[in-house]
Amino acid sequence: MNGKNSVLDSAPEYVDKKKYFWILSTFWPATPMIGIWLANETGWGIFYGLVLAVWYGVLPLLDAMFGEDFNNPPEEVVEKLEKERYYRVLTYLTVPMHYAALIVSAWWVGTQSMSWFEIGALALSLGIVNGLALNTGHELGHKKEAFDRWMAKIVLAVVGYGHFFIEHNKGHHRDVATPMDPATSRMGENIYKFSTREIPGAFRRAWGLEEQRLSRRGQSVWSFDNEILQPMVITVVLYTLLLAFFGPKMLVFLPIQMAFGWWQLTSANYIEHYGLLREKMADGRYEHQKPHHSWNSNHIVSNLVLFHLQRHSDHHAHPTRSYQSLRDFPGLPALPTGYPGAFLMAMIPQWFRSVMDPKVVNWANGDLSKIQIEDSMRAEYIKKFTHNVGADDKRGATAVAS
Amino acid sequence: MARYQCPDCQYVYDESKGEEHEGFAPNTPWIVIPEDWCCPDCAVRDKLDFVLIEGSTGEKNISSNNTLSVSAKVSSSDVNTEISNTTMGAEIALDVATEGQHLNGHKPRVTNSQSGAAFLKWICITCGHIYDEALGDEVEGFAPGTRFEDIPNDWCCPDCGATKEDYVLYQEKLG
Numbered sequence: 001m002n003g004k005n006s007v008l009d010s011a012p013e014y015v016d017k018k019k020y021f022w023i024l025s026t027f028w029p030a031t032p033m034i035g036i037w038l039a040n041e042t043g044w045g046i047f048y049g050l051v052l053a054v055w056y057g058v059l060p061l062l063d064a065m066f067g068e069d070f071n072n073p074p075e076e077v078v079e080k081l082e083k084e085r086y087y088r089v090l091t092y093l094t095v096p097m098h099y100a101a102l103i104v105s106a107w108w109v110g111t112q113s114m115s116w117f118e119i120g121a122l123a124l125s126l127g128i129v130n131g132l133a134l135n136t137g138h139e140l141g142h143k144k145e146a147f148d149r150w151m152a153k154i155v156l157a158v159v160g161y162g163h164f165f166i167e168h169n170k171g172h173h174r175d176v177a178t179p180m181d182p183a184t185s186r187m188g189e190n191i192y193k194f195s196t197r198e199i200p201g202a203f204r205r206a207w208g209l210e211e212q213r214l215s216r217r218g219q220s221v222w223s224f225d226n227e228i229l230q231p232m233v234i235t236v237v238l239y240t241l242l243l244a245f246f247g248p249k250m251l252v253f254l255p256i257q258m259a260f261g262w263w264q265l266t267s268a269n270y271i272e273h274y275g276l277l278r279e280k281m282a283d284g285r286y287e288h289q290k291p292h293h294s295w296n297s298n299h300i301v302s303n304l305v306l307f308h309l310q311r312h313s314d315h316h317a318h319p320t321r322s323y324q325s326l327r328d329f330p331g332l333p334a335l336p337t338g339y340p341g342a343f344l345m346a347m348i349p350q351w352f353r354s355v356m357d358p359k360v361v362n363w364a365n366g367d368l369s370k371i372q373i374e375d376s377m378r379a380e381y382i383k384k385f386t387h388n389v390g391a392d393d394k395r396g397a398t399a400v401a402s
Numbered sequence: 403m404a405r406y407q408c409p410d411c412q413y414v415y416d417e418s419k420g421e422e423h424e425g426f427a428p429n430t431p432w433i434v435i436p437e438d439w440c441c442p443d444c445a446v447r448d449k450l451d452f453v454l455i456e457g458s459t460g461e462k463n464i465s466s467n468n469t470l471s472v473s474a475k476v477s478s479s480d481v482n483t484e485i486s487n488t489t490m491g492a493e494i495a496l497d498v499a500t501e502g503q504h505l506n507g508h509k510p511r512v513t514n515s516q517s518g519a520a521f522l523k524w525i526c527i528t529c530g531h532i533y534d535e536a537l538g539d540e541v542e543g544f545a546p547g548t549r550f551e552d553i554p555n556d557w558c559c560p561d562c563g564a565t566k567e568d569y570v571l572y573q574e575k576l577g
Contacts, residue, residue, distance in 0.1 A: 075527055075568075144413075144443050173445040216425025289446045290561060317562075318529065319444045320411040329562065 014077040016324065018069075019086070021304045026090045028305040029097040029129040029136075032122065033104050045118040051125035059302050060341030068298035072327040087324045088148075091139050091307065095155045098133040101126060102158055102257075103242070109253050110246025119249065123256035130159040130257060131264025132306070139307050141165045142319050153231040157238065159261035162231025167206035172269075173319050175205075177276045177293040178286050179372065187275030187360050188377030190349035195266045267343040271295060271335065272312050275360035277372045291317045292363070295335045298328050302338030310339055333363045361385050404457030406432055409525075409532050411444035415452065453523070453532060523572035524550050529562035532572060 035050030073081055081087075105126045109119055133155045141152035141164070149165070156162045167183075175181035182201025185194045210228050211221040219225060243250045276293050278286040291313035297303070303310050311326035313333075335342050336355055345352045364370040366385065373381055403418035415421060415435075420428040424442050426435060440448040521536035533539060533553075538546040542560055544553060550569070557566050 142444075144411075170440070170442075170445050174440050174448075213423075213425055217422070218425075285450075288451075288561070317446070318410060319446055 024304045025307045032125045049121035062301040063299040063338040069300040094136045098158045127257040127260025131261035133158045157231040157234035160235040163206040163228040167202045171205040177278045183269040184273040186372040186374040188374035271342045296332040297335040299338035406452040408441040413443040524569040525572040526559040528564035531561040
């Protein structure tokens with residue numbers, strides 16, 4: 001172990017090349033406001049849909065152009081990197097961005113004359129970035145400090161998904177890649193069906209966990225210490241104020257942006273663990289959450305607007321690591337593109353399955369018993385993937401080797 | 403009073419402090435914490451994964467009179483848990499007995515701090531995996547009591563693939 005020390009002493013100063021690019025994650029939620037400004041300047045209503053075009057169109061292209069980044073910070077600097085305030089401050093600054101985007105958009109819709117098509121485009125644009133309030137809340141909610149956790153609740157309230165704080169950290173992370181998890185999709189399950197299992201299932205699990213915790217403290221679930229109710233109160237107050245100030249159009253505008261925000265989370269959950277399954281050990285417990293139980297993506301551009309969320313494998317194995325320290329590992333199951341492109345693919349089930357199913361089977365080395373499969377699809381998959389096992393295996397072997 | 407640590411995120415459960423947020427009052431002994439309770443910070447390790455870092459499981463001596471001595475087998479060797487024979491005590495004893503059985507099924511994660519002073523624990527700096535000499539690693543083929551120095555140099559961390567060189571003495575980190 002002496003060798004370790006000398007390595008430490010002589011290690012050259014590590015420079016985080018992405019350091020200042022993380023600002024993109026902070027400013028990305030402001031994009032709907034840029035869209036409004038452009039629409040106002042040019043008179044072209046199409047700009048209200050700016051975020052939609054950038055998210056589903058430009059970002060996947062940029063991911064394809066700029067490709068992947070496999071760099072990891074050396075382990076010796078991680079402790080220092082984790083402590084650097086700068087990174088944390090960026091996540092705090094993102095919180096008011098989400099509020100600004102919501103309030104400015106609502107104000108614009110409430111006070112300007114816009115066609116219903118334009119209102120719809122702006123609602124969907126806002127839905128995307130405020131779906132990413134879930135991403136900001138995600139990064140903050142995993143931290144150990146009380147302040148960060150409160151910031152998480154506050155930002156999750158923007159999109160009315162406060163229960164994510166409990167559901168994700170204590171539910172999804174515990175149960176991920178097992179049949180108990182409503183937020184892990186099965187191979188062959190399309191995203192639309194998945195959403196009907198995931199959205200209510202996630203809420204039920206969160207509520208149950210919070211009920212359990214509060215009962216241990218001798219409190220009712222209807223206490224104000226309920227960490228699902230706390231952000232919910234913020235949401236109700238915020239949305240009521242928007243309605244009061246900006247009028248009845250909010251009754252249409254707010255639900256659309258909120259639903260589309262939730263849809264972003266559903267999309268993320270859908271692609272993050274598609275088909276993956278942790279093995280059950282002899283004692284009935286599931287093996288630990290390891291990096292290969294999540295689909296990873298090293299695509300640099302989309303990672304930079306998502307606080308490294310796509311380095312999901314390391315995140316699930318070690319949830320309290322900060323975004324700037326997340327690592328890639330060799331041999332991880334990898335998405336063919338970043339999240340924006342993968343979300344788009346997910347909405348076209350045939351497309352998504354044709355790309356991802358062979359990858360899942362490959363991941364399991366052709367053993368279908370090691371995959372979570374949608375029941376109604378099982379027969380079809382057995383026929384498809386055991387029929388020409390030889391060919392698939394060979395292709396799998398070369399893919400792994402390369 | 404004993405302290406238990408999450409091997410993934412280093413969260414520490416301290417019996418004397420309890421964990422109010424989770425509903426465990428100060429002085430809540432480890433053995434009454436539900437078995438399916440998971441780490442409140444990272445949630446990817448649960449009670450059975452936690453590692454004893456200070457004190458011992460046998461420290462919970464509530465009274466010396468009228469005690470019920472339970473050979474709990476919670477630790478890797480013979481730590482006796484003595485609990486007063488109140489109704490609560492009996493309940494705890496039952497919990498301990500079942501937990502003991504359960505733990506025997508898979509590797510117990512609690513090390514002996516009384517007689518096994520010579521056994522050390524090593525932590526992978528890359529992922530936090532802990533190799534405990536007292537327990538060995540059944541899956542990796544190291545019998546309980548296998549010293550870290552006796553592990554082949556080309557052995558890799560079973561969780562993340564880091565090399566043996568990436569392990570450091572765990573006790574050091576606690577100091």
